[in-house]
Amino acid sequence: LKTLRLILGDQLNHQHSWFNDEQDDITYVLMEMRQETDYVVHHIQKVVAFFSAMRNFGNYLRNKDFQVIYLSINDPENLQNLDKNLNKIISEKNIEKFEYQFPDEYRLDEQLKKFSKHLHIKSEAFDSEHFFTKRDDLEKFYEGKKQLTMEYFYRYMREKNNILMATEKDPEGGKWNFDKSNRKKWTGDPEIPHERGFRKDVSKILKEIEQAEIKTMGSLDEKKFNWPTSREDSLSVLNYFCKNLLIHFGDFQDALHTEQEYLFHSRLSFSMNSKMLSPREVVDSVIDFYYEHRDTIDISQVEGFVRQILGWREYMRGIYWKEMPGYRRANKLDNQNKLPEFYWNAETKMNCLHHSIKNSLENAYAHHIQRLMITGNYALLTQTHPDEVDHWYLGIYIDAIEWVEITNTRGMSQFADGGIVATKPYVSSGSYINKMSNYCKNCHYKVSKKTEEDACPFNSLYWNFLDSKREYLKGNQRMKMMFSLLDKKDPGELEKIRKRAKKIISNPSIF
Numbered sequence: 026l027k028t029l030r031l032i033l034g035d036q037l038n039h040q041h042s043w044f045n046d047e048q049d050d051i052t053y054v055l056m057e058m059r060q061e062t063d064y065v066v067h068h069i070q071k072v073v074a075f076f077s078a079m080r081n082f083g084n085y086l087r088n089k090d091f092q093v094i095y096l097s098i099n100d101p102e103n104l105q106n107l108d109k110n111l112n113k114i115i116s117e118k119n120i121e122k123f124e125y126q127f128p129d130e131y132r133l134d135e136q137l138k139k140f141s142k143h144l145h146i147k148s149e150a151f152d153s154e155h156f157f158t159k160r161d162d163l164e165k166f167y168e169g170k171k172q173l174t175m176e177y178f179y180r181y182m183r184e185k186n187n188i189l190m191a192t193e194k195d196p197e198g199g200k201w202n203f204d205k206s207n208r209k210k211w212t213g214d215p216e217i218p219h220e221r222g223f224r225k226d227v228s229k230i231l232k233e234i235e236q237a238e239i240k241t242m243g244s245l246d247e248k249k250f251n252w253p254t255s256r257e258d259s260l261s262v263l264n265y266f267c268k269n270l271l272i273h274f275g276d277f278q279d280a281l282h283t284e285q286e287y288l289f290h291s292r293l294s295f296s297m298n299s300k301m302l303s304p305r306e307v308v309d310s311v312i313d314f315y316y317e318h319r320d321t322i323d324i325s326q327v328e329g330f331v332r333q334i335l336g337w338r339e340y341m342r343g344i345y346w347k348e349m350p351g352y353r354r355a356n357k358l359d360n361q362n363k364l365p366e367f368y369w370n371a372e373t374k375m376n377c378l379h380h381s382i383k384n385s386l387e388n389a390y391a392h393h394i395q396r397l398m399i400t401g402n403y404a405l406l407t408q409t410h411p412d413e414v415d416h417w418y419l420g421i422y423i424d425a426i427e428w429v430e431i432t433n434t435r436g437m438s439q440f441a442d443g444g445i446v447a448t449k450p451y452v453s454s455g456s457y458i459n460k461m462s463n464y465c466k467n468c469h470y471k472v473s474k475k476t477e478e479d480a481c482p483f484n485s486l487y488w489n490f491l492d493s494k495r496e497y498l499k500g501n502q503r504m505k506m507m508f509s510l511l512d513k514k515d516p517g518e519l520e521k522i523r524k525r526a527k528k529i530i531s532n533p534s535i536f
């Protein structure tokens with residue numbers, strides 16, 4: 026049968042079994058579409074990265090003599106919509122069967138199911154052969170259990186896949202989780218090697234994006250594009266991580282620093298989320314490297330990394346498919362405020378936010394703790410509507426695809442799901458930020474002050490948040506201690522806290 030196979034922009038899986046089939050009657054199609062560039066305002070580097078990676082993948086297939094239709098953004102044949110493009114190709118090429126891989130996004134899953142249902146030719150959907158788990162594995166794992174926690178799922182994944190296990194049942198190193206040793210502050214030592222960057226000229230693609238008048242955010246140095254956009258690039262980032270960064274990854278996983286955008290983080294999320302790398306090969310490479318260098322690399326560095334991929338990444342995917350589509354509307358804390366303007370220009374006197382947002386705008390990247398404990402923390406403390414927060418995160422990061430963005434943002438960071446992902450809200454006052462970073466040293470505000478004009482805004486916002494969300498959170502056992510501290514506050518002080526927090530929330534631009 027004359028078959029058309031769709032490859033979405035985040036399905037660039039070189040190792041998919043599709044490519045082992047007899048290819049004579051098969052045509053692959055990849056398309057850059059306004060449907061995908063416009064559902065949210067994306068960072069310019071994210072659009073460039075996806076288009077470059079898709080083009081590289083299209084060329085890779087062509088070089089293997091596969092038949093490929095590639096619709097670039099300004100191609101006159103491009104109707105800019107998935108259904109319209111597919112219908113046109115199916116009729117023009119007399120296609121007899123349509124095939125696609127299960128999308129990771131609910132939106133596209135629905136669209137393709139509907140499209141296939143109304144087709145007059147046969148259609149079939151295939152696994153994307155990327156994740157360790159199937160869409161509904163997590164749901165099955167937690168069937169009949171009351172509370173979901175990532176930790177038990179992670180242990181199950183370690184055992185099931187025989188990863189970092191000393192015996193069939195016992196974890197390597199005698200402990201499942203070395204989280205407690207993953208909390209060091211970085212103060213200049215050990216030296217951080219330069220990231221495995223790329224200095225690519227992407228001016229051609231940039232021009233096309235500009236011609237198409239796609240609305241984007243953030244900045245880009247068109248002669249020094251820094252992200253991996255092919256399988257070779259991605260493998261080289263992985264290799265660089267193992268050789269240079271893994272040795273300290275765990276120790277400084279939660280650290281923050283004004284001069285270091287990447288610290289010891291891997292920068293592998295885009296390669297994995299676009300499927301140029303599989304999570305299994307990333308985990309295998311890291312573990313193989315560890316076994317060869319056990320004399321110098323501690324298990325805590327490796328376990329910390331494996332937990333993120335085998336644990337959190339798969340867990341978030343499972344939660345997404347378990348909870349969608351309702352998850353998209355979750356706002357259990359009833360937060361209603363707008364996200365401050367400075368999230369789009371980094372113009373704030375709060376040094377931690379300034380650096381984290383600047384990093385995001387310049388690199389389409391921020392590491393996990395910047396996302397969670399700086400920008401996410403502030404958005405939650407100022408009681409921002411989760412839709413506003415989601416749109417920002419979904420647009421700004423190179424790795425932002427809804428299945429992993431929304432679960433991290435609405436779930437882990439904003440507690441809008443009421444505790445499905447996190448057991449308590451990730452909120453903190455300035456003292457945590459000061460403990461983990463050097464941000465407070467040169468800040469306009471004083472982290473030690475509470476309600477004065479020059480006091481760190483996080484301090485009053487933190488207590489005000491607990492005070493205003495008491496009804497929603499009072500039953501949470503893990504919040505008990507914080508509420509008892511709040512109860513001990515002098516009424517006069519509490520009033521000052523409320524007043525200062527109100528001022529910050531209603532006038533974000535002056536802070």
Ligand code: FAD
Nearest residue numbers: 290291292293294333337338393396397424425430433438
């Ligand atoms: P590393 O620190 O080197 O970690 C290695 C890998 O582990 C990452 O590449 C990623 O694949 C995985 N990982 C780590 N933490 C998580 C996590 N919490 N959930 C899922 N996978 C994880 N990650 C995305 O891939 N896309 C997103 O849109 C996204 N949005 C986020 C929004 C918020 C509010 C928060 C708090 C986190 C978000 N994350 C997201 C998770 C995490 O911050 C990024 O995966 C990580 O910063 C990517 O950088 P890295 O590759 O250098 O990661």
Ligand code: SF4
Nearest residue numbers: 375377455465468481
């Ligand atoms: Fe951020 Fe407060 Fe520290 Fe300033 S003092 S960097 S606002 S935590």
